[in-house]
Amino acid sequence: xxxxxxxxxxxxxxxxxxxxxxxxxxxxxxxxxxxxxxxxxxxxxxxxxxxxxxxxxxxxxxxxxxxxxxxxxxxxxxxxxxxxxxxxxxxxxxxxxxxxxxxxxxxx
Numbered sequence: 001x002x003x004x005x006x007x008x009x010x011x012x013x014x015x016x017x018x019x020x021x022x023x024x025x026x027x028x029x030x031x032x033x034x035x036x037x038x039x040x041x042x043x044x045x046x047x048x049x050x051x052x053x054x055x056x057x058x059x060x061x062x063x064x065x066x067x068x069x070x071x072x073x074x075x076x077x078x079x080x081x082x083x084x085x086x087x088x089x090x091x092x093x094x095x096x097x098x099x100x101x102x103x104x105x106x107x108x
Contacts, residue, residue, distance in 0.1 A: 001018070001031060002064065003064065003089075004016045004031055004033035004035060004089070007033075007035040007036045007089075008033070008034075008035045008036070009034070009035055009036050009086065012034065014033070014034065014035070015033065015034040015088075016031065016032070016033045017030075017031070017032045017033075018030070018031050018032075019032075023094075025096060025097055025098075026077070026094050026095060026097060027094070027097060028092055028093065028094040029092070029093045029094075030090055030091070030092045030093075031090070032089070032090040032091075033088050033090075034087070034088040035088055035089060036085070036086065037083045037084050037085040037086055037087050037088055037089055038081060038083040038085070038089055039085055040083075043081050043083065046062075046081070047065050047066055047068075047069045047079075048062075048066060049062065049063060049066040068093075072093055072095065075095055075096070075099055076095070076096045076099055076100070077093060077094050077095035077096060078093075078094050079091065079092070079093045079094075080092050
């Protein structure tokens, strides 16, 4: 949500949509905006620590999406991005309805 607000396009009224879909054993949460978008070359690197996309004209350290991906994976889920420059971005986070603690952590 913070990135959706941060990367709105100048001169275009912002639109941010939040939704969720139940698919049996998991729920997919989606945040879609009509902001600046993310170039195809940057769609994986934005999840790397200290890596950002596009012009660096907004404050930030490039850690938010890296932390989000780590947390989502830790919970047994996935996160992905769909985007088109100057049209907007959609982040989808899919999480299992039930989180099962890994066996290695149960013994700890």
